[in-house]
Amino acid sequence: MRGLAVAGAAVVGFxxxxxxxxxxxSGRPLHGVPDLDGTLHTEGSPLDGAADDFGHIVxxxxxxxxxxxxxxxxxAMVRFCNERGIRVAxxxxxHATNGQxxxxxxxxxxxxxxxxxxxxxxxxxxxxxxxxxxxGARWSDVARAAIAHGLTPPVFTDYLELSVGxxxxxxxxGGQSHQHGAQVxxxxxxxxxxxxxxxxxxxxxxxxxxxxxxxAGLGQCAIIVGATLRLVRAPETVxxxxxxxxxxxxxxxxxxxxxxxxxxxxxxxQIAADASGAFNQYVIEAVAYGPPVGDAPDDAxxxxxxxxxxxxxxxxxxPYFAFLDRLAPAVAALKEAGLWAYAHPWLNLLLPGRAxxxxxxxxxxxxxxxxxxxxxxxxxxxxxxxxxxxxLLRAPDDAVPYLMAVLRTAPxxxxxxxxxxxxxxxxxxxxVRATGGTQYPVGSVPFGRADWRRHFGPAWSRFxxxxxxxxxxxxxxxxxxxx
Numbered sequence: 001m002r003g004l005a006v007a008g009a010a011v012v013g014f015x016x017x018x019x020x021x022x023x024x025x026s027g028r029p030l031h032g033v034p035d036l037d038g039t040l041h042t043e044g045s046p047l048d049g050a051a052d053d054f055g056h057i058v059x060x061x062x063x064x065x066x067x068x069x070x071x072x073x074x075x076a077m078v079r080f081c082n083e084r085g086i087r088v089a090x091x092x093x094x095h096a097t098n099g100q101x102x103x104x105x106x107x108x109x110x111x112x113x114x115x116x117x118x119x120x121x122x123x124x125x126x127x128x129x130x131x132x133x134x135x136g137a138r139w140s141d142v143a144r145a146a147i148a149h150g151l152t153p154p155v156f157t158d159y160l161e162l163s164v165g166x167x168x169x170x171x172x173x174g175g176q177s178h179q180h181g182a183q184v185x186x187x188x189x190x191x192x193x194x195x196x197x198x199x200x201x202x203x204x205x206x207x208x209x210x211x212x213x214x215x216a217g218l219g220q221c222a223i224i225v226g227a228t229l230r231l232v233r234a235p236e237t238v239x240x241x242x243x244x245x246x247x248x249x250x251x252x253x254x255x256x257x258x259x260x261x262x263x264x265x266x267x268x269x270q271i272a273a274d275a276s277g278a279f280n281q282y283v284i285e286a287v288a289y290g291p292p293v294g295d296a297p298d299d300a301x302x303x304x305x306x307x308x309x310x311x312x313x314x315x316x317x318x319p320y321f322a323f324l325d326r327l328a329p330a331v332a333a334l335k336e337a338g339l340w341a342y343a344h345p346w347l348n349l350l351l352p353g354r355a356x357x358x359x360x361x362x363x364x365x366x367x368x369x370x371x372x373x374x375x376x377x378x379x380x381x382x383x384x385x386x387x388x389x390x391x392l393l394r395a396p397d398d399a400v401p402y403l404m405a406v407l408r409t410a411p412x413x414x415x416x417x418x419x420x421x422x423x424x425x426x427x428x429x430x431x432v433r434a435t436g437g438t439q440y441p442v443g444s445v446p447f448g449r450a451d452w453r454r455h456f457g458p459a460w461s462r463f464x465x466x467x468x469x470x471x472x473x474x475x476x477x478x479x480x481x482x483x
Contacts, residue, residue, distance in 0.1 A: 034076040037069025038113065050091060050108040055444055056343045056412040057422075058099025060479065062089075062108045071191070071199065071225045074109055078223065079197030081107050082475050088195075089477045090223045092136060092163030097346045098444040100218070102479045111136040111165050114225055120149040129231040130188055135165025135224045142229070143324055150292070152234035152320070154180035158268075160325055165224040170442050171216045171393040173383070173403055175266035175287070178259040180232075181387035184215040191226030195471025199225075213466030216393040218441060219477035220463070221470040235289035238265075238323045239297035243284040244312035248364070249357055251282035252380075254306050256353065256400055258286065259382040263302055265289040266323075268381040271364065279364045279378060284308065287323060339375040339409060345421040346443035347406040347428055352396035353382065355435040360404060363428055371421065373409035380404045391459045394438045403440060422446055441480075452482045 033040070041047065042064045051061040066077050081088045087106030094101065101108070114134035123129040129151050133142055139153070140160035146152050155176045157167055168190075172183025180186060189203040192214055200222075202211035213221040241264075245251040251269065258267050266287035273279050284306075288297040299315070318326070334340045351359050360380055372378060382402050388395045395401050406428075410417045425445045432438075438455060439445050453460050467474070467483055474483055 032080065034080060036066075036073045036076065038073045039067045039069075040077070041065040041067065046110075049094070050110075051102060053094045053096045053099065053101060054344055055097030055099070055346070056341065057097070057345060057418055057444060058102060058479075060099055060102035060104040062103050063105050064107050066107060066109045068109065068111075068113055071114065071193070074114075074193050074223060074225055075197055075199050077107060077109065078193050078195070078475075082195060082197050082473055085473055086475060087478050088223075088475050089479055090135075090165065090169075090219055092166035093138070093161060095159075095162055095166065096479075097344045097442065099479045100441075101477070103477075106478070109223060111163060111223075111225070114165075115141070117142060117145045120146055120151060120231070122149065122151070123231070127233045130228055131231060132189075132226060132228045133164055134226050135163060135168075137164050138162065139164065139167070140325060143321060146231050147234050147321055150234055151231040153183070153229055154186050154232050155183045156324055157183070159327055159331070161331075164227055164229075168215060168224055168227060169217065169219050171390070171440065173440065175268040175285070175381065177387065178267050178382055178384045179262055179265065179387065181384075181389060182216070182393055184390040184393060185387060186230045187215060187227055188230055189228040190214055190222075190224055192222035192224055194222045195467075195473065195476040198470075209462070209466055210470055212391055213463060213470065215390045217463070217466075218392075218480045218482065220480065220482055221466045221476065223476070233293050235265075235291065235293040235320050237290045238318055238320055239288045239290065239299075239302075240316045240318055240323060240326075241284070241286045241288075241302075242314040243286065243303075243306065243308035245282040245284065245308050246280065248280070248282060248361055250307050251284065252356055252360070252402075254308070255284060255382045255402075257305070258284070259384060259400055263288070265293070268379060271378040271380055273369050273372075277369050279367050289320075334375050337375070341412070342373065342375070342409040343412040343414075343418050344444070345408050345410065345418055345425060347404075347408065347425045347445065348440040348443035349404050349429060349432045350383075350395050350438045350440055351402045351404055351432055352398040352436045353400035353402060354398055355437075356402045359432055359435060359437070360402070362431065363404065363406075366424075367406070371408065371424065372406060376409045377407045378405070379407070392456065392463060394455055394457065394459070396436050396438060398436070401437075405440075405443075447481060449481065449483070452480075 046065040087103045089103040090109045091101040115136040116134045118132040264286040268285045272281040
């Protein structure tokens with residue numbers, strides 16, 4: 001049986017009767033595995049699952065997987081591992097693409113059982129509110145719970161079946177980010193277990209250093225086990241627009257105009273290839289919220305001054321949750337076709353708005369349909385820097401940065417293509433970094449420790465200090481390769 005990786009020794013052979021791990025070469029057992037409300041798996045399919053992720057590129061097999069029955073289980077096992085120098089990584093829905101939540105020979109903590117959604121609390125005269133949820137709660141379930149009270153989280157990623165803890169560990173960008181920032185910018189309080197095994201609540205006014213080191217902190221200082229989220233009023237219906245463009249400059253300029261004026265509550269953009277394989281078909285996706293958030297959408301007002309091709313406009317009125325969950329049929333189709341199991345060497349970059357035309361043009365000119373793959377998508381849309389307030393979510397120093405995402409797919413057995421695309425990701429990152437851009441760390445860009453230090457830039461020193469304070473033995477989330 002495989003065992004937990006310990007600094008200076010390999011641990012093998014958990015004995016369920018003595019509840020100890022035997023250390024190779026020393027004859028010493030590691031006693032004291034705590035009694036748990038949940039289950040500690042040391043073989044079989046739980047370990048196989050934790051050795052893979054949505055990327056299907058990196059495979060690191062843990063020695064054990066904890067399915068906690070309570071937060072107390074997380075505390076107990078992190079303390080156990082911390083005392084012995086055993087590496088630990090939390091895992092939500094497993095939607096990472098480059099082994100970020102994997103740990104060779106260590107412990108994976110599944111957060112999916114921590115999925116409770118507390119009472120939705122109205123916020124009084126402001127019309128908003130809050131809700132406290134477990135880290136394993138999926139955003140689709142949080143949305144349903146909040147909408148039942150006429151409220152909603154302000155920001156969603158396009159795919160709703162991600163865990164709250166997972167997206168808060170990286171940032172959580174979406175089409176509402178030009179108005180509200182990232183999901184991490186809407187958090188009121190966190191419930192965490194530090195790398196030292198201490199459970200703490202933190203917020204902007206309580207353990208602030210831990211709060212700021214955990215949001216978009218890639219799990220390096222603490223495991224998120226719960227979060228209190230800000231809520232805003234939810235619309236009952238929305239009007240959804242697809243506005244086609246055939247010119248990159250005009251597409252980007254109209255996106256910038258809409259981001260600045262905030263005519264729409266949701267603003268994204270997609271780019272597709274034409275029949276020749278050139279990526280030159282641009283579509284702005286925009287959504288206006290209806291009552292009680294806003295007035296009934298007025299097409300003439302919302303589209304005034306835009307330079308899209310009028311003949312190709314598509315408009316639909318949708319219930320609010322149907323809009324949020326609009327990708328569900330496409331995801332089901334990808335799963336049915338077997339494409340969900342493909343490798344996903346994703347590229348996710350934040351481009352400075354001042355250089356977005358040249359950067360996006362260069363990256364798109366070098367892109368082929370084979371580089372994107374079947375079912376792959378290219379996204380390009382603006383954010384507002386003033387709303388991105390979380391220090392560890394590194395964004396360009398630009399008023400209107402753009403997120404560019406090339407959500408690639410490739411057959412997982414075609415390792416030559418996967419390796420080629422990873423190298424292309426690194427090259428694209430270098431091109432963007434040279435102009436002040438950053439990566440949004442949900443993708444697959446080969447990174448080393450020096451890259452991470454440069455990535456975090458002026459936030460590095462406080463981040464490293466928080467790591468020393470809250471995870472002094474450095475046991476948390478080695479898959480990121482940061483420390």
